[in-house]
Amino acid sequence: MSFSTKGEYGVRLMVQLGRRYGSGPSSLAEIATDEDLPRPYLEQLVMSLRDAGLVISTRGSHGGYELSRSPEEIPMIAVLRALEGPIAPMICASDESELAHEPTCDRTARCTVNFLWIRIRDAISTTLEGMSLADLVPERLAAPASEPIIIKRRVEAVPDPALV
């Protein structure tokens, strides 16, 4: 039961972009160096983030990636869905694409158990919906000598249309 490094690296990438938000595009090489991650691998990950509309890319010299909107407006559930796919602790409990998943639930204890996976899925989803990228980006204004982690303004109601 775990996320892959795809999720971890991707989130770290997003945090770096959050710190640079408003400074124009940042190159992957720069971020790869900062986070000590393989740049070619980040290239793959950032594709998913771009396709999900979370980052926008600028090609050519002095190009790079930047957040498509402010960190406060990016719920972490959108980030992890882009990186890891739908939140589904088990095939029968996906939060997306409810297409033709009935025939897999025919046996006795199977549907009973499904209740468990749905509860887990909802727990994860709710947690992720309540967090935005801003909750993970260190204060850009305050000095680095402040408290470790501060939950800044929480996005209320998470009115994200592009949530899918």
Add this chain to the structure above:
Amino acid sequence: MSFSTKGEYGVRLMVQLGRRYGSGPSSLAEIATDEDLPRPYLEQLVMSLRDAGLVISTRGSHGGYELSRSPEEIPMIAVLRALEGPIAPMICASDESELAHEPTCDRTARCTVNFLWIRIRDAISTTLEGMSLADLVPERLAAPASEPIIIKRRVEAVPDPALV
């Protein structure tokens, strides 16, 4: 982000044992047939459950497995930990064995991100701690009359009807 079939099959196995609780040991062959699962594979899974003290085994003819205690007394978090290992959405956020896991958190955004995994882990853990095997076992009232049913006291059965 998902559990493996190990988790699914193991939980289904436990539900079957829950339905049979009080009837003495049940053979794996019987359960494998009921759930339509490969018996040799279940053999592997049940080892973990036995080692975790959740089921007890009886060897020899007419042997089998049975719950070590009533379904009400078996929290689902114990079941999934036995089957899938510690609840850890990321290496840095395991709920067990906090041994020497500091050196992995040295870089800038890494520890910041760790906050996210801990939140997810806690959400899963809390959910699982609030559920017992009894919540997944269908009512045993309509059991076949041939079975010598032993009505055991059902503990307040974790009043948690609402939710979801």
Add this chain to the structure above:
DNA sequence: TCGAATTCCGACCGAATCTGTCGGGATTAC
């Protein structure tokens, strides 16, 4: 116009994990 920087994209690849299978040994009821 040229070249450097950068994204874009598909192909490839070794290692690990997943999802089992197989064969036999140990133990017990009858």
Add this chain to the structure above:
DNA sequence: GTAATCCCGACAGATTCGGTCGGAATTCGA
């Protein structure tokens, strides 16, 4: 003794993980 059953280690095909590689396309600045 025999049948049923658990116990346990080894093996193995398929898939996923965690990248690497090479080059094409695009853009900026000189």
